[in-house]
Amino acid sequence: LRHGPSRIAVVGGGIGGSAAAYFLRQKFGHGVQLHVLEKAVVGGRLDTLDMEGSAYEAGGSVIHPLNLHMKHFVKELGLSVASPQGSLAGVYNGEEFVFEESSWSFINLLKLLWHYGLNPLRMSMWVEDILDKFMRIYRYQMHDYAFSSNERLLHALGGDDFARLLNQSIDEAMQKAGFSQKFINQVVCPAMRVNYGQGVAINGFVGAVSLAGAQSGLWSVKGGNKLVCSGLIYSSKAEVIPGTVVSIEPKTRSKRGGDPVKLYEVTYNTSSGLTGDTYDIVVIAAPLGRKMADITFRNFDPPIPEFRNPYHQTVTTLVHGRLNTSFFGYRDPQAFHFGAIFTTDNPKLFINSLGVVSPVGDTGTGGKLPLPSAVWKVFSNEELTKEQLGLLFSSYDSVKVKPWLAYPQYSTPEKLPPIVLHEQLYYLNGLERAASAMEMSAIAARNAALLAFHRWHGHSASVDQEDLHEKLKTEL
Ligand SMILES: Cc1cc2nc3c(=O)[nH]c(=O)nc-3n(C[C@H](O)[C@H](O)[C@H](O)COP(=O)(O)OP(=O)(O)OC[C@H]3O[C@@H](n4cnc5c(N)ncnc54)[C@H](O)[C@@H]3O)c2cc1C
Numbered sequence: 001l002r003h004g005p006s007r008i009a010v011v012g013g014g015i016g017g018s019a020a021a022y023f024l025r026q027k028f029g030h031g032v033q034l035h036v037l038e039k040a041v042v043g044g045r046l047d048t049l050d051m052e053g054s055a056y057e058a059g060g061s062v063i064h065p066l067n068l069h070m071k072h073f074v075k076e077l078g079l080s081v082a083s084p085q086g087s088l089a090g091v092y093n094g095e096e097f098v099f100e101e102s103s104w105s106f107i108n109l110l111k112l113l114w115h116y117g118l119n120p121l122r123m124s125m126w127v128e129d130i131l132d133k134f135m136r137i138y139r140y141q142m143h144d145y146a147f148s149s150n151e152r153l154l155h156a157l158g159g160d161d162f163a164r165l166l167n168q169s170i171d172e173a174m175q176k177a178g179f180s181q182k183f184i185n186q187v188v189c190p191a192m193r194v195n196y197g198q199g200v201a202i203n204g205f206v207g208a209v210s211l212a213g214a215q216s217g218l219w220s221v222k223g224g225n226k227l228v229c230s231g232l233i234y235s236s237k238a239e240v241i242p243g244t245v246v247s248i249e250p251k252t253r254s255k256r257g258g259d260p261v262k263l264y265e266v267t268y269n270t271s272s273g274l275t276g277d278t279y280d281i282v283v284i285a286a287p288l289g290r291k292m293a294d295i296t297f298r299n300f301d302p303p304i305p306e307f308r309n310p311y312h313q314t315v316t317t318l319v320h321g322r323l324n325t326s327f328f329g330y331r332d333p334q335a336f337h338f339g340a341i342f343t344t345d346n347p348k349l350f351i352n353s354l355g356v357v358s359p360v361g362d363t364g365t366g367g368k369l370p371l372p373s374a375v376w377k378v379f380s381n382e383e384l385t386k387e388q389l390g391l392l393f394s395s396y397d398s399v400k401v402k403p404w405l406a407y408p409q410y411s412t413p414e415k416l417p418p419i420v421l422h423e424q425l426y427y428l429n430g431l432e433r434a435a436s437a438m439e440m441s442a443i444a445a446r447n448a449a450l451l452a453f454h455r456w457h458g459h460s461a462s463v464d465q466e467d468l469h470e471k472l473k474t475e476l
């Protein structure tokens, strides 16, 4: 029997890296030394901004009720759940509201039927069907199965349907499924713009995830979602090493009287200069690319190919102020009841969405009306100018801005990067090119930990099994 590895490095301390540390500890046990190398702060794209003494989610904020890994982490770490406050939504096309939610659910139903016929109901069923297939991952992972590529993982969940979704835009996928263009433009497109800052040209899979992100029952972590990352790293007893990984190189060390040992030399930049360490296994949990985790893979034979990995800028702007309702065509502020404004695709619009937000410590007021002066979260592709802020708000006290390289710039056909970069060198964030969400990184993390474990011990039967859905039907 092969000994376990002595040392494992995880590059990146976001939700992907911290979940990887947690699952690696679970699989490899307490004998292995775990390092999480982080160039900035633990949490990555889960972070808060402070405004007037309270903290607000500025990155990943909402979690789906069926995101079972996130749910498990929160329970395991003893954290609490916060439910976002409900507010009335409107869809603005740059000139007028094309849909206005009512506080009466019956009126809403009639409005939806009047505007879009059965499209909304059919969309719920369409998304539900995709979610049902997606949920198979939990059963596979519970039974310790891993996948060596992102394509195989997705194929094991949704077969050719998921492969097709990656090859066509959400616009094409929904048109083919019989949804009306009016519904796609006025309902589906605004959901893509608020969630991914991109329109309906994004791939059908991320489009479906985005629609799931508009369902009811969404939640977040009381105190901030990033608490999950610090909690997972603490519970995995991993050591956080502050440093920017700049290169990884394979090395072979000869052992007296034994077989040569294969290792990876990881070089990283710290405040006191360049340094390095060697590891048996390395898991990269940060998006690779020139503008991202710019890591050089030295002396690999064959070389590790570079893959195109463009990321999209989303700017989060928090504003404590009074909305200028006349910008949205409401002369009388009293008549303006929306707390969430979504937008259709109009090049003249300089925002993707704006909505009233609560501090992370707050469970929300449960009220439906925005306060006259509230904290608004604005998503835009570019930083808002003073003039633009002046157009949106009649007055404001404070503004906080956080630009992100937030999500992959999606296009079709979507090619997914490899998971296995070398024998014991793994890459998590390729799955983000299918869809970026906290749960996707957690799923990729568990898969990488299982894969590393099975490949280390030569358990080939637990990797890339076909027809798992059928095989597991008879298992408890
Ligand atoms: C504005 C915004 C809103 C979002 N909203 C939601 C939402 O509501 N729900 C949802 O599910 N998802 C949401 N997401 C997406 C979600 O936040 C991400 O999918 C998820 O957080 C990605 O986690 P990760 O750990 O894979 O990557 P990251 O969080 O990017 O973590 C990578 C880490 O690696 C570090 N790093 C990078 N390069 C190096 C290097 N060379 N050496 C060492 N460390 C390095 C980085 O500093 C970072 O901490 C949102 C994202 C943004 C930006």
Ligand SMILES: CC(C)=CCC/C(C)=C/CC/C(C)=C/CSC[C@H](N)C(=O)O
Residues within 6 Å of the ligand: 059, 060, 061, 062, 063, 064, 067, 134, 194, 195, 196, 209, 210, 212, 213, 214, 355, 377, 436, 437, 439, 440
């Ligand atoms: C992975 C699955 C099955 C579901 C995830 C659904 C989900 C929570 C999607 C949201 C993804 C996302 C990138 C949202 C960004 S904006 C979020 C929110 N509207 C905000 O205002 O911050």
